[in-house]
Amino acid sequence: MAKIVIVGAGIGGIPMAFEMKDLARKEDEVVVIADTPTFHFVPSNPWVGVNWRKPEDIKVPLEPVFKKKKITFIQQKVARFQPEQNQVELADGSTVAYDYLVIATGPKLAFDEIPGLGPNGHTESVCHVDHAGPAGERWEAFTENPGPIIIGAVQGASCFGPAYEYLFTAETDLRQHKIRDKVKITYVTSEPYIGHLGLDGVGDTKGMLESEMRNKHIDWICNAKVDRVEDGMMYVTEVDENGAVKKQHELPFKHSMMLPAFKGVDALFGIEKLTNPRGFVLVDEHQRNPTYKNIYSVGVCIAIAPQKPTPVPTGVPKTGYMIESMVTATAHNIRDELDGKEPSHKGTWNALCLADFGDSGIAFLAMPQIPPRNVQWASRGRWVHWAKIGYEKYFMRKVRKGLSEPFYERLPLKLMGIMRLKK
Template sequence: MADIVVLGAGVGGIPMAYEMQSLAGSEHKITVVNDNPFFQFTPSNPWVGVGWRSKKDVTIDLAPVFKKNGIEFILGSAKKLHADENRLELESGESVSYDYLVIATGPELAFDEIEGLGPKGHTQSVCHVDHAVSANAEWEEFCKNPGPITVGAVQGASCYGPAYEYAMIMDTDLRKRGIRDQVPMTFITAEPYVGHLGLGGVGDTKGMLESEMRDRHIKWITNAKVDKVEEGNMHVTELNNDGSEVKKHEIPFKYSMMLPAFRGISAVTGIEGLDNPRGFIIVDEHQQNPKYKNIFAVGVCIAIAPLEATAVPVGVPKTGYMIESMVTATAHNIKEILDGKEPSHKPTWNAFCLADLGNKGIAFIAKPQNPPRNLNWASQGKWVHYAKIAFEKYFMRKIRIGQSEPFYEKYMMDMIKVRKVK
């Protein structure tokens, strides 16, 4: 019997446990370790920020769900991975041994890299549901006495979709409340152009998002480096594409949400051969670490090189469909190893996203993720807003019932048929 431990019960970790269990069968033991007692559907956090969802709507208690599905669950925070000893040390002092470890911890949020950034500073966040709950409390106060907003993603960020989503969702919410006319909005991003998304753009995301921002009276600054944030004031340096300075800005705000850069969690950082200098786990084409062959990693915690050099550092997003392909490949590869074979499954790492813009949305598919692509498609409309709501319901249901089959691929193929994507 092999002990297979999944560290992290998020968008990658839970499907990983389900798919692994379904492939490995009852002769092997699956254990999930997570530092929170609940699963959060991160993509819904922007809705929590404006009060369209509550924490309860977007979270699921893990203990009963794992119990029902026959997976052991340890509520605990990993303190240090001892990769040479096949052992995970927890903050509680307990150790969890493994034959195979799948790291699925998502990111550590690097707010501390910019003075004044983040919920402990002067900007809000929607990266964690608890941040989004605080962002909502601030939002309600802000709406009583509105003023300027800054929103966006800082240098080194890799997740841009939620920054656009939050900007447009706030815009929609302000219009509903009839106070949009009192709120000048500025979108501040490390991307070289609006709609780059860390992917070099997909289809016409540049045109679509620029047009959307013009339509909604949202100004933007690209190639932007946030130097520091003071209460009510954001200091930003805007660069040319060659890295020279265009201008220094001081932008007043009454409410701000800026996505931070990500890095690997401290429990796995600084292990030679396991992670890169930002603490992201190094994996090969089989999601397997080249040095520690019994360690795999899925999701935001893996190392992926940036697409291209940009004036301000821009990371590559790791999104749900891509993560699902990592999970499926990893589960099959561990199964092959258990059966005495060499791992042979490779993830696709394609990107498929539904970005909600509050009252409509933009969907895109990038196959492969980096250009030039075989499929490079983006489309927009009200249907995307509803597709995203439906998707939230599907995903939460999958987690609750322990559904092991991957479904992004099917969802996307259905959408491709209906939308006649070529």
């Protein structure tokens, strides 16, 4: 009998639990540790942030689902990982031992790295439903008394898709309220150009997104470093391609949503040979830590180095498609080990994103995620908006039913089929 412990119950942790339970032997125990009683569908947070969804709309209680799947659920925060002892320490001081550990914690949101950033400062966030919910309430108040808006992603950010989604969804909502003419919108980003996305662009994402911004009268500042945020004022340094200061901006705003940089969670930070200096988990091509061979990791919490430096630091995103491929590889590799074999499965690490803009959107596919690529494709249209809604409905159903089938398994081929038909 083996005890397989999964820490985290998000986009990575939940599929990991379901797939591992299906692949494990009858005598093995699968345990999930999470600090929340519910799963929440992170890709819907931009909708919550403009009050198009309520937090409860994108949540699923975990206890009934895990009970049905015969997965042990421990609702507690992990205080510290102890890889030398093969155990995790919980917030109440107790410990949970494991034979295999899968770390799927997601990131820590590094608001503290910029004065005044974040929900405890002067900007909103859609990285977590607990932030997006209050942001949606404040957005509703903003529409009653509008003013300038700043949306974007700060230095070190790696997940740019939600920033673009929130930007265009907010713009759509303003038009629906018939107050777009009263709101100046500025997009501020650490990307070297619009549509970089932490991926050096995918297809013509640069041209597509710039075109959307021009058509919708949105200004932008790239290569931007946010120095500090005060009530109603953001101080931004714009640099050139060599990193030299190009211009200092003082940007007034009445509403702002800025994505922060990510770090590893506190329970991981500083564990030598398990994590890098930012606290992200080090993994090999099989999602396994090179030092602690019985530890795997999936999702946003793993370390991926940028392909090349940018004038202002940017990270590499981990999309849902990529995370699901990590999960499937990890589950099969642990089963290999249970059967006395060496791990042989690898995640594809491809990027597929459905970026909803409220009434249209952009979809892109990068195979592999980092160039040079075998396939890169981008398309836009109203169909992306409906595809994103379909993705939300499917994934929520998957969690409620405890299904282990990957959503993205055949979607790239379907999207490329759509592309060929459109041509």
